[in-house]
Structures are given as C-alpha cells and as structure tokens.
Amino acid sequence: MSWAQISCQYDGTYPGFLSCVFDCWVNREEPAEFRTPDDMCCSLYPLRTVETDMEHARRVYRSFDKFGREGRELAVRCFLTCLPERELWLWRFLRLGYEQGAGVSRNLTDPVVDKVRKAVWHLEHEAHQYKGFARFSQQEEILVGEIEPKNRVLPLLRPHFCSRYPQERFVLHDRTHAEALFHRPGPGGWAILSVEDFSPGPAGEEELAYRKLWRTFYDTIAIEGRYNPRCRMTHMPKRYWAMMTEFQEERDAALPEMPGRGGRISSKDTEENGKIEGILLRKYTENSGRRTI
C-alpha cells in the first residue's frame, strides 16, 4: 500500500529534519517535498508542519547505526551538501537503508545511493580543498578567515583547524551560509554559530607585511619555463581565488578605516557589534560549547 503524499514544513535545521523523518514514518506518509518557512510559494500537497522535537530527532539519529559506519556518515553528511532537494534524496536514502541495513552504502549502483554518495563526495572534496585554500588574517589576537563554499563544510573543517591551531583564538566565516566556526584554546572550546553581517576589520602593518611576503613567495616559486595556467586551474578552480591572499591586490592600505566596521561582527542572537572576543566568551557560557550540525 502506498503512503499518502504530503508536503513537510520544518525549521531548516538537522534536528528539525530528523523530526520530519520520525513523523512521516510514524504516520505512514511520504513527503513529496520539504519546505522551510523561507519558501514562499504554496504547495500542491497537504501541508504538514513539523515541530522540532529533540527526543524524536535523537531516536532517528540513533537508528542510523543500522546502516553501518559508512552509511551512517552518508545519512549525516548528505544534509550538509548543496544537492538540490537534498532532504528528499536523504529521505529516500533512509527508507532504502531501513530496508537493506548495512549493505546500503555498498549498493553503489542504486540511483539513490549514487546521488547521495556523489553529493557527499563533493562536500568532502570541497572541505579538503578548503583545508588548504582557506586564508587567515591576524587581527589583534585573533585569526580571522573567510570562505565561500557551495556546501556547508564547517563541520568537516572543524576537527582539522582545531587540531592545527590548539592554542589560537580563531574565527572561520562561511559567507555562503552565514555561519562561522569559533575557537578558543581549551577542551571543547569551539562552536559553529550563525552570524549575520560579518566583516573583518582592516589589516594591521604586520599583517600587510606578511601578505606581501607571501605574494612574493608565490610569484617567485613558479618556474617560467613550465608556465601552465590550465593545470593550475584544474587543481585550483577560479572560484577559490577571490578569497586567497596570493590573488589579492592590497586595497587595505589605501582605504581609510570605515566607521563601525573595524574588527567587529554581529550575530543574530547577540547585541549589535559585539567584539569577536565578547561573542566568543558569551557563546561558550550560553551554549555549553557545542552544536554539531
């Protein structure tokens, strides 16, 4: 017997999505689409609004253990990808997983598994690229970096950068998804939070000097007799260049400091213009440290 088709509206978070899975499964309903409150248009299907329920989310999350280590990772990571209609694909993947158990991730020729795997591979590949291509600037005592990824790579980058800079305070801002990874020294000293209106301050003298040194190194290290722009482009597509120091002209030096922008960011749920430092400290006490996805 086929399940009734509905349109699932949720808050756009991962626990919210898992709550949808719970409700649909219990009510024997097949979501034909997933919507968040931001989606404007009306729907052809009966609308079911799902409230995020942490207990339901946890139960669904635990059920992923059935898929084996790899299948579980796909079920978690797929949500971070930029796959169009990722929720629907993930839902189909989960149904397949409940049917097939741990074998699901090995079922490489199934179109649903294939779609999900490719999307996750794209996410992982992008995260790997950003491990190298992300650039930080020193602003007072804090390292500030910005990226513009297609997928939500911060949860994947988090272990790497926290391991790389255990003693540093740093912020890595994802422009595309308006969220940032914050870190300070000490166990569990990190958080991924949504931020609005993030703008790094102007660079100091030392920072400018290092940028210049890096550009010099970058230009010097290429061998003229082997010039090969096509090869460079294959390995490092143009879309990364805009945020990379080696391709930036130094405008910082020429521009006067803009009022109200220097070294400040504001976040949805903190007061305007809290200093990075302030946000770091307050957030840690409020959120007891972490939020994974």
Added chain:
Amino acid sequence: MELLDKLNILADAAKYDAACTSSGLDRSGRPGTIGNTTMAGCCHSFSADGRCISLLKVLQTNVCIYDCQYCVNRRSNDVPRAAFTPEELCELTMGFYRRNYIEGLFLSSAVIKSPDYTTELMIRTLRILREKHRFGGYIHAKAIPGADPLLTRRLGLLADRLSVNIELPSSPSLALLAPDKKKEAILAPMGQIRDGISQSKQEIAVYRHAPRFAPAGQSTQMIVGATPESDRHILTLTQALYDRYQLKRVFYSAYMPVSPLVPVSEDYQPPLLREHRLYQADWLLRYYHFRAEEILDESRPNLDPRMDPKCCWALRHLEFFPVEVNRADYEVLLRVPGLGVRSARRILRARRVGPLSFEGLKRLGVVLKRAQYFLTCSGRMMTGLRVSEDGLLRHLISLEAPALAAPMPEQLSLFGDAV
C-alpha cells in the same frame, strides 16, 4: 638586506626542487603546540606552473663552495647571494603557517663553508621551530652529502622527512657535471637515513615515546634531460631505490637550462612530457604492482610519448585481456588501462551486492573511455564495440591527443599532489 629580498633570492634558488609534498605522516595537534600533519598531505596553493605549493620551500643560503654545472647556485654563477638567519626563517615560517598559507617548511641549502657548518645552521633553525615555537607542522629537510653522520642524525630527529638528491641518474654523468659529488657521498647518507628510520620504528614499537627519526620517510630527486640516460635506466634505478633504500618517493625534474656549461641545443625545450610519463611509470611501480622490467626492456628503452605506460603494456599483452569485471582479482583489475586504484576498490565492493554491468560501472564513476576495450561484464563486451588491434592503438592515442596539444599535461594526482 630586507627579509623580502632574501625571500625572493632564496625561494628563487629553491624552486627547481620538484618535491613539495607534505604527506606520509598523521600527527594531530597537541595543547600547547601549534600544527598538525595529515597522511595525504595538503596543497595550499598552485603556482602559475601548475605545481602544488604545500611547504615554504627555501634555501637556508644560496652561498655555495661547490660548482655543480646544472645548478643555479654553483660557485661560478654570478647571482645575488643571501642567507637567512635561523631566527628570521622561523618567524617567517610561523607567520605563514598561522595564516594557513603553508603546511610547513621545506628546508634545503647550498653548501656554505662546509657540509658540517651548513647542517648545523639548518639544525639551529629546526630546533628553534620545534622547541621555542613548539611547531608541530611538517618539516622536510635536505640532508647535505658529506656532513658528519651525527649531524644528519640530529637533523632527522627534528624533521619529518629527509631527502638526499641523487641529482643525476648515473655516475659518469655525476662525474661530468658535478665533479665535487661522488655517487658514494650521496648513497652513504641515504643508507644511513634508511637505517635510522627502521631503527626508530623498532624503538617506537617497544617504547612509545622513543625519539622519531624522519617518521614520514625519505625521498630523492633526479634531473631528467641534462644527460643521456634512457627511461629504462632511470626506472630501473628508481626501482632499486625503492627496493634497497625503502624510499617513499622518487621525484623527477625536467632539466631547465640554467647553465651554459650543460650543452643543450638552441631550441632546447625542457622534456616535460617525458617527465610526465616517468611519473606515470613511477606510479605503476608504487601502486600498481608493476616491475620496471615489465614496463621497459632492452628493445624498448624509452617510454612512448604518445600513450601512458599502462596502455602501452596492455597493447603488448593483449592475451591478458579481456578481464571479467565480476571475477578478476584486485591486482588484475589494476592492470586494466583506465582503471585506477579507486575504481578497482569500488568494483570489488560493489560486486559483492550483485553482478556489475557497464551501466553499473559508469555509475560507480569508472571512466570507460579506455577501459571498455579491455573488460567484459558477465562475459559480454560493451555492446557495439568492435575494433581491430590496429584501430585500438590509433584510438587510444587519439584519446590522449587533447591532453598532448595543451602546453603540458598535468602531473598525476590524487587530491592534488598528495602521496
């Protein structure tokens, strides 16, 4: 002299070294330190020549007492000279590392005063990095031939990877172009490093905190095209280096005409395609269970520029094919042109669920352009495929044509220039 000028001179002098990988070692960061390393390594940028930039690759100094003819730093060459103080170089490395420009330092040096003096200078730099800055990122150091073994040992305790460049593929070439270097002087530190690494591994097995000597292994590099050795000679040498010295990698560097003393013709072009084919053949030795003598023999001393070495091998061994996707062993799958390590592994996993068809292979991400001629799925060739031996050769060559028309085919890579 300004730091910027020094960097300019000493990076310029180091750029001909092909190695820039930061791979071979997993070490996570610990509280109180800065830096980690990852097994696959990490490319932080790509320069205009398409090469991976992973490490700050510089010389401690380009002042040299020797006069190797193929080298820009040779004593008789009229170029500006400079030297980093250990402190300067450490500041620079840390400044770059914190900004995520680099994965670590690749420290090499020309020979200033004596091999011992040079090595001591390098040791001072690495000690400050490791001890004062508590740097846990990647360090690749060049061992200086002729230095006291005790100094080389101290260098290896600070670095993650050591290398000694073999420079030229044979002793007569060395005698001709690097009169100050003897094959023995190069091989001696190589042997010492090999023994140091294996001893250190044993000690760590017994006592976890035993000091680590070059834990990411040893590599070397040779210049191709300055001297007349054949590809077969070079590959046989490469294999011997892997077998006898347990090297992690051998790098090849197409000779750039930096000296009027190495006679090259007017229209000399650095043999980039040859270098590319050598890397492909090297890949076959390291990951595809090939031996040098299978790839080239006396009747065929050089790699075919038109096709990759695996295709060439397959065309000479058509009796080996077609291979049945649903039954063949891993090693057999690896011999199929167009199938890489990743595809072969995927095939092994996917066929446990059910028999694979050509459609299924495509879904796995297997590229069939080349492989289709050498495979069957459940006993059947790809439908509509019929070619003679002759047509096959022409077809495989034409597949490479677009890559060859470009200025330079990219080096093989798994995630950039990892491994």
